[in-house]
Amino acid sequence: MVSLSFKQITERLKTIDFPETDIVIGIGTGGVPAATMVAYHLNAELQVMTLNYRDEQNNPRYEAPKVLQKPIWDLEGKRILLVDDVSVSGKTMDAALEQLPGLNVKTCAMKGKADFVLFPEIKDCVKWPWKP
Template identity: 25%
Template sequence: MVFDDGATSTQNDPRENLSWQGFGDAMRELARQVRDSGWMPDLIVAVARGGLLPAGAVSYALGVKAMGTMNVEFYTDVAETLPEPVLLPPLMDVSALDGKRVLVVDDVADSGKTLKMVMQLIRERGLSLDGETSVQVDARSMVIYEKSRSIIKPDYVWKDTDLWINFPWSVLPPVTTENTSN
């Protein structure tokens, strides 16, 4: 079954399946949400890896060229995670974010732990003292999907779901010598 939003599902496969067309439509809708809010980012930060393609797409849709990346590992397999998200090198220099409007983009707020950690890092480490005046980062978050169990409420969301999500860029296994058929 294909839904109007570009996502598909079947009775035998209780998953949210996002198509490439659905992804494009979702990113345009999310860009409109940002525009309609009256807030425009100076910089977009992708939460790698899942947020890389969404961040790139929304940066084009909003006309924002400045981008950064936070590399975070949390999921180790389908529905398997580390106890807590871990920041991976190379680390982004968040000290350059002082006084900026920053849009943090990820694919999904599942538990919300990754997004919460990145938002805290940007808000806390992006705070600098210039003499006696502090200049805080104005950070907002965006995801394609939000799950009801998320511990953080993203500012911009395309769709709510509690299903496992198959994204078009990650549904197939990596192309490796072990996976010769792909």
């Protein structure tokens, strides 16, 4: 398991050439701390979309990611960055993207697959600084 600190994540954020972003949407629950850091870094508004796929032991809880709280936002014309902590299979990210059809959305993950990945070199599990 790889341990990452807030300092390491903050330093890596400074190296990513993110697009202009109006709103950062964190995929809850795991992506909320990561999205908070990204929104702060980009000086962008933060919103949360609550989905769930895996339990606390990282085992799939449902057959597919399930939207637990469907957001009702006016996002027309906004530049959106959708953020999750980990996107290995991409299923949760894809389920979140389905909730944002026709909008200007880019994706970001701390590790895994996305338009912007902070730690693409990490293949192991991560001990995030916000998790006990």
